[in-house]
Amino acid sequence: MKAAVRIQQEDFSQDEEIRALQATSKRIGGIATFLGCARDFSEGREVSAISFDAYGSMALSELNRLRSDAIEKYGLLDARIVHRIGTVKGGENIVFIAAGAEHRVAALEACRWMIDELKQRVPIWKKEITPQGESWVTPHP
Amino acid sequence: MITVFFFGPVAERIGAREMKVAFRPGLRLQDVRDELAAQYPQAFEIACFAAANGEHVRDLSLPLGDNSEVAFMARFSGG
Numbered sequence: 001m002k003a004a005v006r007i008q009q010e011d012f013s014q015d016e017e018i019r020a021l022q023a024t025s026k027r028i029g030g031i032a033t034f035l036g037c038a039r040d041f042s043e044g045r046e047v048s049a050i051s052f053d054a055y056g057s058m059a060l061s062e063l064n065r066l067r068s069d070a071i072e073k074y075g076l077l078d079a080r081i082v083h084r085i086g087t088v089k090g091g092e093n094i095v096f097i098a099a100g101a102e103h104r105v106a107a108l109e110a111c112r113w114m115i116d117e118l119k120q121r122v123p124i125w126k127k128e129i130t131p132q133g134e135s136w137v138t139p140h141p
Numbered sequence: 142m143i144t145v146f147f148f149g150p151v152a153e154r155i156g157a158r159e160m161k162v163a164f165r166p167g168l169r170l171q172d173v174r175d176e177l178a179a180q181y182p183q184a185f186e187i188a189c190f191a192a193a194n195g196e197h198v199r200d201l202s203l204p205l206g207d208n209s210e211v212a213f214m215a216r217f218s219g220g
Binding site: 036052053054055057058059061083094095115118119120121122123124125126127136137138139 | 146148149150152153190192195196197212214215216217218219220
């Protein structure tokens with residue numbers, strides 16, 4: 001079985017991730033997911049692809065800590081996080097987060113919390129590649 | 142020797158992903174930052190986060206051991 005937290009160049013399967021999460025416990029009553037995708041339009045410009053750079057070892061360690069923190073904070077039964085790096089074309093998947101809990105509220109809140117925290121504390125940077133050139137993305141609040 | 146890593150927009154402004162800084166007893170993370178910021182002011186304008194040995198560091202007075210790995214990083218934009 002693939003690790004619950006991964007950083008990888010290749011695309012991922014949401015179905016596989018959800019199945020892996022479900023397989024961890026039959027006490028799971030709700031799974032909430034977040035899928036981040038590459039938009040082909042940003043700030044009034046066409047975007048053909050997004051290139052990701054990461055401080056790989058630290059990013060993986062921060063993602064693992066994020067998962068553990070979410071499990072503890074929301075009483076999750078399990079959670080999974082997959083983030084792609086390298087070049088991702090418009091419309092493709094970037095990040096997948098899944099939270100499994102006994103009840104929906106914890107799963108939904110934990111999922112929202114994990115993606116918000118990921119943006120704050122995980123050392124990954126995105127650069128938009130447009131027909132006019134390339135530019136690093138300034139984070140939105 | 143201290144290894145300094147750069148990523149994303151900071152690496153692009155510096156034109157390198159890694160460099161070495163000589164270790165000396167009493168060296169703090171702030172000293173390394175000051176030394177490099179004087180050489181690469183445009184890169185350090187956006188370097189608002191720091192890490193030592195893979196952990197976030199908020200207090201730059203952190204003393205560094207020899208062979209430490211540090212990073213000066215721009216705001217993150219993953220996800």
